[in-house]
Amino acid sequence: MKQSTVFLAGSLVALTVVSSTSFAQGSVDFGKNEYMASCASCHGASAKGDGAMRTYLTKAPTDLTIMAKRNAGVFPTQYAWEVIDGRTSAAIGSHGAREMPVWGYVYRAEDSQPADLHARTRIGSLLDYLARIQVK
Template identity: 45%
Template sequence: MKSTTVISAFLGTILVGLATAGYAADKTDARKVDIGKAEYEQKCTICHGALGKGDGAYSVMLKKPATDLTTLSKKNAGVFPFARVFETIEGTHELKAHGTREMPIWGKEYRSSKYYDDYLHDPESDRSYFARSRILALTEYIYRLQAK
């Protein structure tokens, strides 16, 4: 297993634990911003649908149906595949046998000047850190979409 996968899985486990522990308390505070949900709504809803079922507005135009994100844990013996989801969003996990993918590689997009300049105004900031933090928030939100 690659060290980045192990690190991603470790960080993902910590993030999920922290997010779920404080989630109930945060729901009542309107000042809190749910970055993962905002990322999902901006980038994923169009194909995966508002509830993650794969029924977004563009889903009918795709060559391969959009994944039902609510069943990822169920399809993985009840364990959310955090590292695989993170790497799929980032663009490092690609199934070569399936050919090119229609899903945008958000890691590349986040590192582009458009996203970087919109969110970060400090030239000393690390683009990779920015990209990973957005993808971690999005992955954690997808974790919350899992069917019970």
């Protein structure tokens, strides 16, 4: 009994040290990480449409930092969600063609949780990041 109490106390101390060290290193920006992994190759690290793949695309990538500016100062969350997710109610062009990959399908294919929770979390984090980088 005494050994289990000592083990439990030692475990709690170790957990506290590890947790405080993790917090001291700063928080992780999941949205920025998602952006850099999925979007930056086309839209650029600055999100201004100047990514390395730009020269290989038939249509230049959108400057994602001015989405709110083009929408009367309001970030178009629903529209952006639908474009990324791929299940859209918004018109995406006169012929219905899409230049941008549909990331929602990719995210859902990687999803091991029910009701595409993982995909929704990734898209939500990405939209949060995009909303934070809007020019004023």
